[in-house]
């Protein structure tokens with residue numbers, strides 16, 4: 001089982017799926033295959049599926065235990081969701097044993113005390129809800145769901161998320177609105193401390209209101225980095241945005257700043273979609289950085 005510690009806090013990874021995902025030339029408009037020559041470790045099968053030329057893509061949630069809190073950071077794609085956009089066919093009407101995998105970590109849906117959505121994209125909010133008698137209902141009925149205030153406003157503004165990414169509209173309807181209607185949502189902002197040692201950092205760019213979640217415990221630190229980068233290729237090439245980044249200049253600035261901070265502090269980075277071992281530290285290397293995959297507890 002995937003598990004590590006940040007001081008007194010435990011972080012586990014609960015997999016939804018791990019498959020070849022996008023072609024790098026699609027995901028990164030500035031893609032240059034020379035990156036694989038310069039950083040041969042990025043061509044390892046954990047990150048690059050040579051048979052199809054696609055990037056390995058993890059869909060997962062992070063399970064954080066701190067004190068008596070059971071926290072889920074991002075909720076993957078979800079089961080039964082209708083996703084007709086061609087780019088997201090991988091997420092269409094899934095039937096995956098995610099809740100069974102959560103149970104294998106000793107967590108039932110009713111045990112979860114907090115859900116944090118770093119941003120409101122299709123692959124980060126899916127298990128917020130599940131289908132019950134034809135209706136979308138909160139999967140975690142006893143949890144408070146935390147959304148970024150700015151991110152939610154961005155999706156409430158017809159000229160914001162809905163105009164930039166119309167494919168996100170059904171996602172808001174089936175995975176965001178039902179938990180708001182159930183009265184389970186609290187809004188969070190940059191700089192908030194949401195639990196002892198757990199704080200919020202604005203990381204705008206991929207979405208206008210994207211948030212990272214920072215951990216500090218017993219001198220150790222970690223960051224749930226949302227989609228500041230999707231792939232370790234962007235650690236080597238921090239000026240490469242994904243084709244889904246909404247505010248390109250901000251996305252690059254945010255990525256460079258977060259990677260520089262992590263290189264300086266030794267924080268463990270917990271990204272959303274990186275191949276095994278799915279987390280690691282970074283070190284400076286030339287104009288960019290180098291990914292240092294994490295050694296896991298076994």
Ligand SMILES: [Zn+2]
Nearest residue numbers: 121123227272
């Ligand atoms: Zn994502």
